[in-house]
Amino acid sequence: MANIAVIGAGKWGQALHYALSQKQECLITSRTKRDIKNFVDLNTAMQCEYLVIAIPAQQIRQWLKENFSFKNQKVLVASKGIEASSGKFLNEIYEEFIPRENLGFISGPSFAAEVIQGLPCALVINSLNKSLFDEYEKFFPNFIKTYYSDDVIGAEICGAYKNVLAIASGICEGLNLGNNARASLISRGLVEMQRFGSHFGAKMETFIGLSGAGDLFLTASSELSRNFRVGLGLAKNRTLEEILEELGEVAEGVKTSYAINSLSQEHQIYTPIANEVFSILQGKNPIDSLKDLLRS
Numbered sequence: 286m287a288n289i290a291v292i293g294a295g296k297w298g299q300a301l302h303y304a305l306s307q308k309q310e311c312l313i314t315s316r317t318k319r320d321i322k323n324f325v326d327l328n329t330a331m332q333c334e335y336l337v338i339a340i341p342a343q344q345i346r347q348w349l350k351e352n353f354s355f356k357n358q359k360v361l362v363a364s365k366g367i368e369a370s371s372g373k374f375l376n377e378i379y380e381e382f383i384p385r386e387n388l389g390f391i392s393g394p395s396f397a398a399e400v401i402q403g404l405p406c407a408l409v410i411n412s413l414n415k416s417l418f419d420e421y422e423k424f425f426p427n428f429i430k431t432y433y434s435d436d437v438i439g440a441e442i443c444g445a446y447k448n449v450l451a452i453a454s455g456i457c458e459g460l461n462l463g464n465n466a467r468a469s470l471i472s473r474g475l476v477e478m479q480r481f482g483s484h485f486g487a488k489m490e491t492f493i494g495l496s497g498a499g500d501l502f503l504t505a506s507s508e509l510s511r512n513f514r515v516g517l518g519l520a521k522n523r524t525l526e527e528i529l530e531e532l533g534e535v536a537e538g539v540k541t542s543y544a545i546n547s548l549s550q551e552h553q554i555y556t557p558i559a560n561e562v563f564s565i566l567q568g569k570n571p572i573d574s575l576k577d578l579l580r581s
């Protein structure tokens with residue numbers, strides 16, 4: 286009988302299910318039924334002791350309220366985002382439903398499209414409970430190297446913030462501003478997300494490791510990223526609605542930019558790149574925005 290299940294069979298949920306099926310049987314469930322091996326209904330999945338949840342950040346509170354009952358499960362959160370309606374981080378939302386010692390958060394550079402091909406990858410499992418990492422580590426296949434960190438808030442902020450920076454980088458690319466401009470934007474973005482994160486207690490080293498620089502460099506420099514592709518579309522003056530409809534998958538950076546904009550105002554944190562992304566999403570011309578950011 287399997288004791289691990291993935292909840293959410295989108296791109297990332299399916300890739301994690303593939304990875305976690307290499308060493309043991311792993312169940313998978315989702316809102317929409319799919320023809321995947323070991324796809325089960327939600328009730329069956331919920332009987333497992335280990336749950337990996339890959340539902341987008343903006344939907345998670347509602348999903349937990351409607352579907353989750355705590356029976357000492359150990360939950361690994363695979364989503365990356367900040368709740369726009371409240372400005373709450375995912376660990377704050379999850380802790381309303383599950384004790385923190387039963388929670389872990391995945392971070393690091395990991396395009397689902399590569400994980401599902403079994404290509405090498407390194408991930409961080411962030412938890413205040415090291416034994417949760419020890420238990421989860423055993424489930425991962427050889428092609429995924431896992432690291433432990435207790436910097437839950439740092440990892441979360443890196444995973445969420447880099448999506449907003451990937452939108453900015455996609456805009457830079459779409460406007461043909463060149464490699465110099467993009468490298469400047471990404472490196473200044475790293476400093477910006479570290480400034481934001483340290484305000485909330487994140488550790489400096491998280492930003493220069495896999496969760497920070499690693500995931501930022503990946504997402505902000507590849508068309509495999511949905512957030513980067515949102516930026517490319519915005520640079521071509523396409524509407525957000527058109528871009529998201531064509532994408533057909535979640536681009537967490539859009540709503541996360543709303544959350545960062547509110548949080549940075551409330552806490553008086555200097556976040557110029559995230560603020561420009563927010564303004565572009567509100568209709569500001571991307572050329573004006575990037576000029577404002579990059580001129581001396």
Ligand SMILES: NC(=O)C1=CN([C@@H]2O[C@H](COP(=O)(O)OP(=O)(O)OC[C@H]3O[C@@H](n4cnc5c(N)ncnc54)[C@H](OP(=O)(O)O)[C@@H]3O)[C@@H](O)[C@H]2O)C=CC1
Nearest residue numbers: 293294295296297298315316317344364365396397534535
């Ligand atoms: N794709 C990637 O490379 C990576 C993604 N992530 C993060 O993982 C999370 C999920 O991304 P990804 O899987 O790629 O996104 P997708 O858009 O591919 O899939 C989203 C999934 O969430 C489910 N879902 C959406 N809304 C609800 C809801 N209200 N209730 C229940 N289920 C819902 C959908 O279920 P259904 O289809 O059954 O209706 C779908 O399976 C995001 O936070 C993303 O940032 C993190 C690392 C890598």
Ligand SMILES: O=C(CO)COP(=O)(O)O
Nearest residue numbers: 393394395396510511512
């Ligand atoms: O988080 C990711 C890779 O680590 C995926 O990024 P996108 O959601 O932009 O595709």
